[in-house]
Amino acid sequence: xxxxxxxxxxxxxxxxxxxxxxxxxxxxxxxxxxxxxxxxxxxxxxxxxxxxxxxxxxxxxxxxxxxxxxxxxxxxxxxxxxxxxxxxxxxxxxxxxxxxxxxxxxxxxxxxxxxxxxxxxxxxxxxxxxxxxxxxxxxxxxxxxxxxxxxxxxxxxxxxxxxxxxxxxxxxxxxxxxxxxxxxxxxxxxxxxxxxxxxxxxxxxxxxxxxxxxxxxxxxxxxxxxxxxxxxxxxxxxxxxxxxxxxxxxxxxxxxxxxxxxxxxxxxxxxxxxxxxxxxxxxxxxxxxxxxxxxxxxxxxxxxxxxxxxxxxxxxxxxxxxxxxxxxxxxxxxxxxxxxxxxxxxxxxxxxxxxxxxxxxxxxxxxxxxxxxxxxxxxxxxxxxxxxxxxxxxxxxxxxxxxxxxxxxxxxxxxxxxxxxxxxxxxxxxxxxxxxxxxxxxxxxxxxxxxxxxxxxxxxxxxxxxxxxxxxxxxxxxxxxxxxxxxxxxx
Amino acid sequence: xxxxxxxxxxxxxxxxxxxxxxxxxxxxxxxxxxxxxxxxxxxxxxxxxxxxxxxxxxxxxxxxxxxxxxxxxxxxxxxxxxxxxxxxxxxxxxxxxxxxxxxxxxxxxxxxxxxxxxxxxxxxxxxxxxxxxxxxxxxxxxxxxxxxxxxxxxxxxxxxxxxxxxxxxxxxxxxxxxxxxxxxxxxxxxxxxxxxxxxxxxxxxxxxxxxxxxxxxxxxxxxxxxxxxxxxxxxxxxxxxxxxxxxxxxxxxxxxxxxxxxxxxxxxxxxxxxxxxxxxxxxxxxxxxxxxxxxxxxxxxxxxxxxxxxxxxxxxxxxxxxxxxxxxxxxxxxxxxxxxxxxxxxxxxxxxxxxxxxxxxxxxxxxxxxxxxxxxxxxxxxxxxxxxxxxxxxxxxxxxxxxxxxxxxxxxxxxxxxxxxxxxxxxxxxxxxxxxxxxxxxxxxxxxxxxxxxxxxxxxxxxxxxxxxxxxxxxxxxxxxxxxxxxxxxx
Ligand SMILES: [Zn+2]
Ligand SMILES: [Zn+2]
Numbered sequence: 001x002x003x004x005x006x007x008x009x010x011x012x013x014x015x016x017x018x019x020x021x022x023x024x025x026x027x028x029x030x031x032x033x034x035x036x037x038x039x040x041x042x043x044x045x046x047x048x049x050x051x052x053x054x055x056x057x058x059x060x061x062x063x064x065x066x067x068x069x070x071x072x073x074x075x076x077x078x079x080x081x082x083x084x085x086x087x088x089x090x091x092x093x094x095x096x097x098x099x100x101x102x103x104x105x106x107x108x109x110x111x112x113x114x115x116x117x118x119x120x121x122x123x124x125x126x127x128x129x130x131x132x133x134x135x136x137x138x139x140x141x142x143x144x145x146x147x148x149x150x151x152x153x154x155x156x157x158x159x160x161x162x163x164x165x166x167x168x169x170x171x172x173x174x175x176x177x178x179x180x181x182x183x184x185x186x187x188x189x190x191x192x193x194x195x196x197x198x199x200x201x202x203x204x205x206x207x208x209x210x211x212x213x214x215x216x217x218x219x220x221x222x223x224x225x226x227x228x229x230x231x232x233x234x235x236x237x238x239x240x241x242x243x244x245x246x247x248x249x250x251x252x253x254x255x256x257x258x259x260x261x262x263x264x265x266x267x268x269x270x271x272x273x274x275x276x277x278x279x280x281x282x283x284x285x286x287x288x289x290x291x292x293x294x295x296x297x298x299x300x301x302x303x304x305x306x307x308x309x310x311x312x313x314x315x316x317x318x319x320x321x322x323x324x325x326x327x328x329x330x331x332x333x334x335x336x337x338x339x340x341x342x343x344x345x346x347x348x349x350x351x352x353x354x355x356x357x358x359x360x361x362x363x364x365x366x367x368x369x370x371x372x373x374x375x376x377x378x379x380x381x382x383x384x385x386x387x388x389x390x391x392x393x394x395x396x397x398x399x400x401x402x403x404x405x406x407x408x409x410x411x412x413x414x415x416x417x418x419x420x421x422x423x424x425x426x427x428x429x430x431x432x433x434x435x436x437x438x439x440x441x442x443x444x445x446x447x448x449x450x451x452x453x454x455x456x457x458x459x460x461x462x463x464x465x466x467x468x469x470x471x472x473x474x475x476x477x478x479x480x481x482x483x484x485x486x487x488x489x490x491x
Numbered sequence: 492x493x494x495x496x497x498x499x500x501x502x503x504x505x506x507x508x509x510x511x512x513x514x515x516x517x518x519x520x521x522x523x524x525x526x527x528x529x530x531x532x533x534x535x536x537x538x539x540x541x542x543x544x545x546x547x548x549x550x551x552x553x554x555x556x557x558x559x560x561x562x563x564x565x566x567x568x569x570x571x572x573x574x575x576x577x578x579x580x581x582x583x584x585x586x587x588x589x590x591x592x593x594x595x596x597x598x599x600x601x602x603x604x605x606x607x608x609x610x611x612x613x614x615x616x617x618x619x620x621x622x623x624x625x626x627x628x629x630x631x632x633x634x635x636x637x638x639x640x641x642x643x644x645x646x647x648x649x650x651x652x653x654x655x656x657x658x659x660x661x662x663x664x665x666x667x668x669x670x671x672x673x674x675x676x677x678x679x680x681x682x683x684x685x686x687x688x689x690x691x692x693x694x695x696x697x698x699x700x701x702x703x704x705x706x707x708x709x710x711x712x713x714x715x716x717x718x719x720x721x722x723x724x725x726x727x728x729x730x731x732x733x734x735x736x737x738x739x740x741x742x743x744x745x746x747x748x749x750x751x752x753x754x755x756x757x758x759x760x761x762x763x764x765x766x767x768x769x770x771x772x773x774x775x776x777x778x779x780x781x782x783x784x785x786x787x788x789x790x791x792x793x794x795x796x797x798x799x800x801x802x803x804x805x806x807x808x809x810x811x812x813x814x815x816x817x818x819x820x821x822x823x824x825x826x827x828x829x830x831x832x833x834x835x836x837x838x839x840x841x842x843x844x845x846x847x848x849x850x851x852x853x854x855x856x857x858x859x860x861x862x863x864x865x866x867x868x869x870x871x872x873x874x875x876x877x878x879x880x881x882x883x884x885x886x887x888x889x890x891x892x893x894x895x896x897x898x899x900x901x902x903x904x905x906x907x908x909x910x911x912x913x914x915x916x917x918x919x920x921x922x923x924x925x926x927x928x929x930x931x932x933x934x935x936x937x938x939x940x941x942x943x944x945x946x947x948x949x950x951x952x953x954x955x956x957x958x959x960x961x962x963x964x965x966x967x968x969x970x971x972x973x974x975x976x977x978x979x980x981x982x
Contacts, residue, residue: 030565030621031609034558039637042555064533067525068611068642068658069581072588074521076597086588090560091599092611093584095646097563097577106567108582108608117599118522120559120583120611130521140833146530151559151642155586167559342631 033166043299069118078251084218129252162279170274183267194239203407209462221245233435235488241271291356295399307364441481443474524657534790560609575709620743653770661765674758685730694898700953712736724926726979732762782847786890798855932972934965
């Protein structure tokens with residue numbers, strides 16, 4: 001396995017596409033815009049799911065499952081919602097195939113046309129709120145804190161593995177509350193969970209904020225988000241949490257009797273993260289040698305490669321390695337002992353570097369004599385020789401160090417790429433030469449936001465939260481502004 | 492919460508439908524044939540998933556994810572496969588909605604018609620084997636042992652919660668092997684896993700066997716299955732594992748170089764269980780008071796209900812209960828302490844009986860004085876008073892006993908309802924009066940099988956495996972037969 005990766009400097013975008021495929025994370029399928037998530041990539045996604053699921057359950061949420069199909073009339077009930085999704089809907093119109101009468105093959109049976117078309121869910125607010133109408137009568141039924149793990153489809157014209165695909169996997173939370181305040185607190189609590197997950201599990205530093213009106217979720221009153229910075233200076237939205245007000249409750253007529261017996265519409269949130277996080281993970285940490293995975297999400301945390309000539313040497317090494325594998329597993333560390341005799345050690349080193357395995361042990365004849373292992377860490381590519389008696393402690397420490405180091409490295413890069421600018425000229429120039437996030441004053445109008453986007457391709461990523469008040473003047477129009485907002489070009 | 496369940500005797504089918512809804516497992520949605528799986532039902536499904544996933548991984552399988560859409564041309568490549576699924580396909584024909592020009596609302600944009608229609612997967616053999624062509628070149632790439640957790644859609648005209656729904660959740664394994672023998676062994680190994688899961692986790696006894704040709708999966712050479720018996724004497728197919736021969740490898744041109752360097756088609760299996768198992772679970776154990784859940788799959792294994800007047804009494808009880816809750820959780824037992832003051836103990840007893848919680852503890856003033864708990868088991872409804880110092884051991888034992896007891900009860904029912912018959916008259920008469928499984932001789936022809944089905948609605952559930960050879964004569968035609976096969980009416 002030669003890596004032959006395009007370097008980040010040569011072509012960042014090509015580097016990413018090649019890496020995702022060569023590291024066995026995902027590949028394009030024969031279905032336009034739909035990806036195949038390969039076992040190694042899926043194993044990382046499973047670790048993400050497990051951590052998030054635990055956090056949701058620890059905060060009182062339960063999982064459920066709602067239909068994949070949404071009747072067209074449901075989607076149409078909330079006006080801005082359907083406007084936001086109409087242009088990218090996969091539509092089911094028929095329910096049967098048949099043999100063509102002229103013998104030309106299998107065709108859609110024109111007689112099996114649905115009375116009402118069904119949309120493959122792009123998101124599930126409408127079908128869920130149609131259900132909540134049956135579940136909610138009284139304040140005693142609230143809050144309703146539900147999450148769903150599911151696939152969704154948005155018919156994107158230009159797709160990229162993990163970052164933008166027609167079908168993707170995600171979780172979508174949908175909660176119902178008796179008061180506005182409680183719903184807002186829920187949306188913010190979830191943003192904190194996403195932040196903790198991104199920073200502590202993915203080792204990806206993020207900036208929390210709210211979206212400008214133009215970037216809000218279709219149907220939301222407020223959209224909270226976390227924004228990460230990739231190594232090419234572009235931002236990536238890593239999760240969103242929406243305060244939906246009473247919009248969906250009104251569209252689907254979901255009322256409850258409060259403690260005083262009065263009827264009121266229910267308050268709502270929705271929130272989600274998707275397999276897009278896989279793209280963020282790859283682009284934040286990886287290098288020209290391949291993936292760099294945070295130990296907390298690595299399917300294999302430690303790989304052990306024997307270096308030997310002949311079966312006798314291999315047996316001696318295996319006798320030493322097998323108890324170590326057992327001890328590491330007992331500590332909850334996932335270990336692979338790669339004693340395949342069909343591949344040379346150099347090939348294996350390359351492969352595990354490409355796949356981002358955090359810690360690699362090698363053991364040859366000299367190590368056997370000296371009672372040592374060679375320990376290499378993926379993040380810095382440093383190697384050292386460690387006594388066998390100390391190797392378990394060493395690995396435990398190292399996994400923690402790597403987790404911290406890649407977070408700190410990403411944080412340093414991000415801090416180095418947040419620039420405060422006060423003039424539009426400076427903004428435009430630095431956006432091209434340096435990239436990254438820009439904190440600048442904006443007059444708060446959609447017109448100015450749109451102009452900046454058209455002229456520079458940069459968008460308002462968020463209004464950082466909690467807000468830091470600072471009087472200033474819009475860098476474009478000079479009109480007054482009460483706080484800086486965060487701009488960047490984005491994925 | 493009054494239970495007011497229809498009894499099994501009154502109307503078994505109605506009892507089932509009511510129970511699924513009242514026990515908060517699932518309900519019908521606004522989308523024809525698609526169900527909503529409610530949190531309590533989904534929590535059981537998650538426990539099923541976790542146990543199965545562990546068993547698959549322990550036998551070397553990995554998870555991956557393939558597209559939900561299957562191009563019509565893919566589905567058409569294996570002739571008997573498409574014939575089996577064509578009549579129940581949800582077909583995506585368009586990818587955009589728009590506002591009607593006459594202002595009548597949202598319509599499907601006729602200009603956004605797909606060049607090739609996409610089928611929402613009814614099963615994934617075709618898209619997966621199209622992918623395997625890229626993954627398999629050499630015997631070194633084999634075996635490929637992959638599983639997928641996914642939703643699938645089969646457009647059934649008559650649907651019932653869990654048992655037959657247009658959309659359902661399942662796992663589908665798809666493996667590729669170098670030899671016929673290895674593929675057959677894989678199909679049989681999976682059947683053993685399914686059997687172990689059904690009997691040891693669900694406490695549902697099953698009979699293993701192979702399907703007759705007429706009941707085989709569309710595209711399979713051999714279909715293995717497990718069959719369970721419900722309390723109304725009808726059979727339910729609880730899982731299938733297919734040996735696919737080289738059918739899909741040939742349809743998708745998947746060849747590999749063997750050790751001698753020769754090209755050969757790859758051998759395949761596929762296998763699956765679905766949310767249908769939820770139906771089997773409900774129908775096997777539950778009674779006229781509600782669900783009876785096996786402790787291994789119960790979301791709540793133990794519920795504790797305080798019986799008190801006033802806050803002082805509640806506080807005294809809580810002081811006693813909270814350390815117990817902690818100790819039980821430390822042993823991995825899931826406990827709920829229901830101290831809601833909005834509901835009376837009687838209401839709570841009813842609710843947890845309906846929801847099948849295996850063990851219920853109650854504690855009132857007298858228990859407090861005597862240092863005891865009242866312990867009730869759901870399967871037999873028996874109660875006893877247990878000393879506080881013994882209650883943890885007692886609960887641990889009881890959970891195990893309940894798991895065993897409901898299995899043995901279901902097994903006794905099943906054994907009592909397997910009848911060996913030698914004449915068609917006897918078969919028809921006992922099928923109506925007694926129901927259950929029938930072991931009878933059959934001449935092996937599709938014609939006789941079809942005749943029996945038309946005249947009695949009974950089908951061949953399986954040819955029990957391993958086969959018990961016994962010379963005999965077909966109960967219908969008198970032609971020679973080498974073994975008895977298993978008949979029943981089925982879900
Ligand atoms: Zn050290
Ligand atoms: Zn006892």
